[in-house]
Amino acid sequence: MNPIIQMLTEHNISEEKISELFQALTENPLMAMGIIQQLGIPPEKLQAMMGLVMTQPELIKEAVEELGLDFSKVEAAKSKLKEGL
Numbered sequence: 001m002n003p004i005i006q007m008l009t010e011h012n013i014s015e016e017k018i019s020e021l022f023q024a025l026t027e028n029p030l031m032a033m034g035i036i037q038q039l040g041i042p043p044e045k046l047q048a049m050m051g052l053v054m055t056q057p058e059l060i061k062e063a064v065e066e067l068g069l070d071f072s073k074v075e076a077a078k079s080k081l082k083e084g085l
Contacts, residue, residue, distance in 0.1 A: 002063040007049050011041050019067050026064060026073035 001009075008018050017039065024032040036046070053059060064071045 002059060002066050003052060004049060004059050004063045005066060007045070007052075008039070008041075011039070011045065013039055013041075019069075022064055022067050022069055025060070026069050026071070 005018055008021070009015075013021075017035075021032060021035050021039075024035050041049070060074065061071050064074060
């Protein structure tokens with residue numbers, strides 16, 4: 001199991017919420033940040049998860065694929081974010 005999905009599961013986040021989070025991540029990363037804040041993960045655990053993502057960004061692709069989502073949408077969202085900055 002992907003370590004990001006595993007961490008979310010350990011915090012009793014439902015599969016439905018995990019899929020919703022990664023779906024939002026593929027479509028609108030800013031919206032995903034709002035969802036993350038609503039999950040109620042303790043700040044120290046959230047920080048550990050973010051550190052994991054920052055040091056191993058390929059984990060996002062693995063999680064998206066594990067959930068059966070379209071990773072090309074993540075790439076498109078990243079491009080959109082860069083254009084907006």
